[in-house]
Amino acid sequence: MRYAHEVDKVRAAERALMARSPEGALMRRAAAGLASVCAGLLRSGRAGVIGPGEGVYGSRVVLLAGSGDNGGDALYAGALLARRGAHVTAVLAGSKTHEGGLAALRSAGGRSLDADDPAGSVAAIEAADLIIDGLLGIGGRGGLREPHATLAGHASRSVATIVACDLPSGVDADTGVVSGAAVRADVTVTFGTYKPGLFVDPGAGHAGVVELVDIGLGPYLGDPDVVLPQAADVDLWAPGPSRESNKYRRGVPGVVAGSKTFTGAAVMSVGGAIRGGAGMVRFASAEHSVELVRHRWPEAVTSVVDTSLSEVGRVNAWVAGPGLGTGEHAEALLAEVLGTDLPVLVDADGLTVVARRRDLLWRDAPTVLTPHAGELARLLGTEADQVEARRLEHVRRAAEELGATVLLKGSTTVIAEVGRPVRVNPTGTPRLATAGSGDVLSGLIGAFLSGGASAIDAAAAGAYLHGLAGRLAASGPASDERPPDDREAPISAYDVIEAIPAAFRTLTG
Numbered sequence: 001m002r003y004a005h006e007v008d009k010v011r012a013a014e015r016a017l018m019a020r021s022p023e024g025a026l027m028r029r030a031a032a033g034l035a036s037v038c039a040g041l042l043r044s045g046r047a048g049v050i051g052p053g054e055g056v057y058g059s060r061v062v063l064l065a066g067s068g069d070n071g072g073d074a075l076y077a078g079a080l081l082a083r084r085g086a087h088v089t090a091v092l093a094g095s096k097t098h099e100g101g102l103a104a105l106r107s108a109g110g111r112s113l114d115a116d117d118p119a120g121s122v123a124a125i126e127a128a129d130l131i132i133d134g135l136l137g138i139g140g141r142g143g144l145r146e147p148h149a150t151l152a153g154h155a156s157r158s159v160a161t162i163v164a165c166d167l168p169s170g171v172d173a174d175t176g177v178v179s180g181a182a183v184r185a186d187v188t189v190t191f192g193t194y195k196p197g198l199f200v201d202p203g204a205g206h207a208g209v210v211e212l213v214d215i216g217l218g219p220y221l222g223d224p225d226v227v228l229p230q231a232a233d234v235d236l237w238a239p240g241p242s243r244e245s246n247k248y249r250r251g252v253p254g255v256v257a258g259s260k261t262f263t264g265a266a267v268m269s270v271g272g273a274i275r276g277g278a279g280m281v282r283f284a285s286a287e288h289s290v291e292l293v294r295h296r297w298p299e300a301v302t303s304v305v306d307t308s309l310s311e312v313g314r315v316n317a318w319v320a321g322p323g324l325g326t327g328e329h330a331e332a333l334l335a336e337v338l339g340t341d342l343p344v345l346v347d348a349d350g351l352t353v354v355a356r357r358r359d360l361l362w363r364d365a366p367t368v369l370t371p372h373a374g375e376l377a378r379l380l381g382t383e384a385d386q387v388e389a390r391r392l393e394h395v396r397r398a399a400e401e402l403g404a405t406v407l408l409k410g411s412t413t414v415i416a417e418v419g420r421p422v423r424v425n426p427t428g429t430p431r432l433a434t435a436g437s438g439d440v441l442s443g444l445i446g447a448f449l450s451g452g453a454s455a456i457d458a459a460a461a462g463a464y465l466h467g468l469a470g471r472l473a474a475s476g477p478a479s480d481e482r483p484p485d486d487r488e489a490p491i492s493a494y495d496v497i498e499a500i501p502a503a504f505r506t507l508t509g
């Protein structure tokens with residue numbers, strides 16, 4: 001698990017640690033970590049036009065230095081690189097400059113120029129091999145002002161490797177919200193703890209590869225606000241069968257999906273549940289959907305139902321909603337499953353129904369809702385673009401107002417439950433944005449719920465494996481470490497189902 005803390009907690013921890021540390025020690029640790037990552041990039045040849053082996057000596061490094069301590073970190077790191085032979089130029093932005101940092105840079109042989117000298121700044125940025133973005137860190141508020149916004153634009157257009165100090169300037173540390181211009185980094189070197197905005201889009205998309213530098217804040221940080229599960233966590237939440245397992249003990253999810261009109265969603269959801277490791281999947285729907293599911297998944301035990309599920313047989317969790325329709329028939333089936341004391345996942349059409357019948361969610365047993373931004377907007381009475389721009393805020397609000405575990409799908413999948421840190425899914429690829437792939441996710445999570453996982457563990461494990469299966473299907477990198485790249489090919493929802501077993505195998509290496 002990777003832990004992220006909001007700015008207030010970082011500041012409190014910093015105060016506690018500073019009271020016990022020599023003056024300037026934290027900034028020196030941060031700067032040393034930042035310089036070490038930059039030196040590694042220059043050595044490995046990944047930075048700008050420098051070839052492999054050319055290293056720090058003779059490289060051209062530009063520091064974009066704002067007026068606060070983030071600028072101070074960049075200046076001290078620049079001084080360390082200058083001492084190793086880099087040509088370092090600081091572009092000074094903002095009302096003042098960190099004096100100690102600037103003095104250190106100058107005494108190491110670095111030079112500085114004012115951001116008010118646009119020609120000089122542009123020339124330095126264009127010639128750089130590596131740019132350190134020290135404009136703003138956790139003290140940034142709102143969209144970048146000038147000259148920061150213009151400098152961020154120049155940096156983003158340059159061929160240099162961009163390393164963000166603590167977080168990319170223009171990204172809100174607590175939320176990942178970006179209002180206007182922001183630096184797009186190749187690597188972000190963050191200090192003390194991860195910041196939530198580095199995990200969640202649009203901020204995560206600006207951060208590149210994130211490296212954590214330990215500056216000793218750990219004992220003072222308290223509980224995380226946001227966490228990023230890793231393979232080992234998912235392996236615990238989605239355990240395999242034991243010697244004593246039989247098909248009933250492994251879990252029997254009931255899938256209530258599909259209708260006379262919509263049939264594909266049911267096939268995808270049942271497929272997700274089967275490949276997710278359910279001992280047996282029961283499926284209930286209208287006749288045509290049942291025929292299609294039986295044809296594709298003869299493993300499923302099916303029942304043709306109208307408005308009652310009394311003939312379906314025993315299950316230990318329900319998945320309800322994909323392709324179900326939104327009329328009275330669907331409402332009756334949803335009311336029946338939500339009236340049980342079993343865990344229930346509600347997706348797709350089911351979410352449209354509960355948006356008008358919120359009372360159906362007043363229950364004691366666990367409920368998982370899996371909306372995309374449009375569905376969540378409808379549940380909360382807002383607009384989808386608002387949800388997409390501020391994902392953490394909206395998923396937390398939904399969990400609170402609806403009394404459910406809420407998994408918000410999309411460019412970063414986030415999962416909230418009252419009283420717990422939000423879980424952010426590290427896997428996935430935009431290739432998953434294809435009809436039916438969300439239905440696969442519903443079945444996968446249903447399999448874990450029926451196997452006894454808690455609502456939030458089932459949701460987080462499902463999102464992780466679904467995202468990994470998407471990457472594998474698209475032939476992208478099969479890990480949670482590397483972002484998807486342009487070697488990926490288009491995939492269908494069915495390909496995602498097929499790749500689920502391979503995704504499971506990656507959990508144990």
Ligand SMILES: NC(=O)C1=CN([C@@H]2O[C@H](COP(=O)(O)OP(=O)(O)OC[C@H]3O[C@@H](n4cnc5c(N)ncnc54)[C@H](O)[C@@H]3O)[C@@H](O)[C@H]2O)[C@@H](O)CC1
Binds near residue numbers: 010011027069138217
């Ligand atoms: N908190 C910690 O534990 C540590 C913090 N350190 C560094 O200190 C940073 C925080 O420093 P500060 O608190 O000085 O804050 P920042 O350096 O992040 O920014 C504050 C300055 O930016 C200006 N500013 C804010 N929003 C702006 C906007 N939208 N456009 C233009 N200017 C804007 C403010 O007027 C202020 O002058 C961290 O991000 C990190 O880099 C490290 O040195 C080590 C330890």
Ligand SMILES: Nc1ncnc2c1ncn2[C@@H]1O[C@H](COP(=O)(O)OP(=O)(O)O)[C@@H](O)[C@H]1O
Binds near residue numbers: 413434440
């Ligand atoms: N930009 C994106 N990046 C990564 N994953 C995405 C993106 N857009 C959508 N997804 C994923 O694709 C799936 C689509 O689900 P959904 O919107 O419910 O589609 P459907 O209802 O057709 O199945 C979800 O798992 C979602 O998280």
Ligand SMILES: [K+]
Binds near residue numbers: 070133134137166169
């Ligand atoms: K920064």
